[in-house]
Amino acid sequence: MDIDMLLEKMLQSQGFGSRKYCQQLIKNGAVSIQDEIQKDLKYRIHDLTDFNFQVFDQNYVYREKVYIILNKPKGFECSHQPHHHQSVFSLLPDLLIQRNIAAVGRLDQDTTGLLLLTDDGQYLHTLTHPKKHVPKVYHVATIDPITVDQMHQLEQGVELHNEKGVFAATNVTLLNETQLSMTIHQGVYHQVKRMIAAVGNKVTALHRHKIGQLELPNLAEGEWMYLTETQKLAAQQIT
Ligand code: URA
Numbered sequence: 001m002d003i004d005m006l007l008e009k010m011l012q013s014q015g016f017g018s019r020k021y022c023q024q025l026i027k028n029g030a031v032s033i034q035d036e037i038q039k040d041l042k043y044r045i046h047d048l049t050d051f052n053f054q055v056f057d058q059n060y061v062y063r064e065k066v067y068i069i070l071n072k073p074k075g076f077e078c079s080h081q082p083h084h085h086q087s088v089f090s091l092l093p094d095l096l097i098q099r100n101i102a103a104v105g106r107l108d109q110d111t112t113g114l115l116l117l118t119d120d121g122q123y124l125h126t127l128t129h130p131k132k133h134v135p136k137v138y139h140v141a142t143i144d145p146i147t148v149d150q151m152h153q154l155e156q157g158v159e160l161h162n163e164k165g166v167f168a169a170t171n172v173t174l175l176n177e178t179q180l181s182m183t184i185h186q187g188v189y190h191q192v193k194r195m196i197a198a199v200g201n202k203v204t205a206l207h208r209h210k211i212g213q214l215e216l217p218n219l220a221e222g223e224w225m226y227l228t229e230t231q232k233l234a235a236q237q238i239t
Contacts, residue, residue: 002046002047003045003046003047003048004044004045004046005044005045005048006041006042006043006044006045007022007026007031007033007038007040007041007043007044007045008022008023008026008041009022010045010048010051010053010062011025011026011031011055014060014062014063014095014099015094015095015096015097015098015099016055016095016098017098023041025055026038026039026040026041026043027039027041030055030056031053031054031055032053032054032055032057033052033053033054034052035054048062048064063226065118065119065120065123066096066099066101066117066118066119066120066226067116067117067118067120067123067226067227067231067232068092068096068101068116068117068118068224068225068226068227069114069115069116069214069216069217069219069224069225069226069227069231070088070091070092070115070116070117070219070222070223070224071112071113071114071115071216071219071220071221071222071223071224072088072107072111072112072113072114072115072208072221072222073091073112073221073222074109074110074111074112075109075110076088076090076091076109077109078103078106078107078115079106084109085109088103088115088117089101091222091224092117092224096117099119100119101117101118101119102117102118102119102124103115103116103117104116104117104118104123104124104127104128104211105127105128105136105187107208108190108193108206110205110206111206111207111208112205112206112207112208112221113138113139113207113208113209113216114208114209114210114211114214114215114216115208116211116227116235123232123236126236127211127212127235127236128187130186130187132238133185133186133238134185134211134212134235134236134238135170135183135184135185135210135211135212135238136183136184136185136187136208136210136211137171137181137182137183137208137209137210137211138181138182138183138184138192138206138207138208138209139175139179139180139181139206139207139209140179140180140181140182140192140196140203140205140206140207141178141179141203141204141205141206142178142179142180142196142201142202142203142204143178143201143202143203143204144178144201144202145177145178146174146177146178146179146180146201149199150199150200150201151172151174151180153198153199154168154169154172154182154195154196154199155168155169155170155172156168158195158198158199159198160188160191160194160195160198161194163188167184167186167188167191167194167195168185169182169183169184169195170182170183170185171183178204181209192206193206211235212234212235212236212237212238213234213235213237213239214231214234214235214237217231
């Protein structure tokens with residue numbers, strides 16, 4: 001990647017703070033490139049391929065955009081300004097928050113599981129646009145035993161108050177008497193809870209397991225990682 005970027009601009013793009021603060025970091029000798037302290041404010045970078053740098057002796061790799069997968073715990077809101085609970089963003093380092101990342105579709109505070117976050121607007125749009133119909137797989141626990149009729153109704157489609165059209169699930173599979181797995185292809189507010197209510201049952205726990213072809217990897221609750229390129233593409237894969 002051929003570019004021409006001031007060192008302070010690169011630091012800013014990676015979430016290290018304001019232009020002034022990044023200049024200070026450089027002037028104070030906190031920034032190294034190839035293990036050499038770089039104090040020159042005029043220093044320019046011409047190739048960002050696999051570009052490594054150190055700030056306060058910690059190693060960083062330049063990332064044009066960030067793609068994060070988080071195993072969301074219960075009791076966290078997917079908003080920067082949460083109302084009643086902590087924000088999922090409090091589970092991430094400051095450097096990422098400074099980059100203005102956003103959640104790729106929100107989960108309710110009491111829903112757990114796969115949450116993607118990114119500062120790539122195009123990627124976010126592709127995964128959340130209603131016309132794309134990216135499938136999302138949820139594991140659902142219900143208050144009452146799930147009946148065959150309820151499963152049929154979910155597959156046939158149900159109407160939801162104040163929403164146009166019908167909302168149908170695919171791959172509705174019983175996991176045990178009060179748990180099922182279902183795939184939805186839209187993403188309206190509280191969709192799974194409302195679909196389950198529409199067939200006469202009630203959700204007691206909800207866990208998102210998969211987006212597109214991307215399954216939640218082995219992450220403890222509250223843990224996150226950067227998506228690999230393969231994982232990033234898998235989330236966009238519809239079949
Ligand atoms: N459907 C819901 O009802 N809640 C979620 O968090 C996600 C899907």
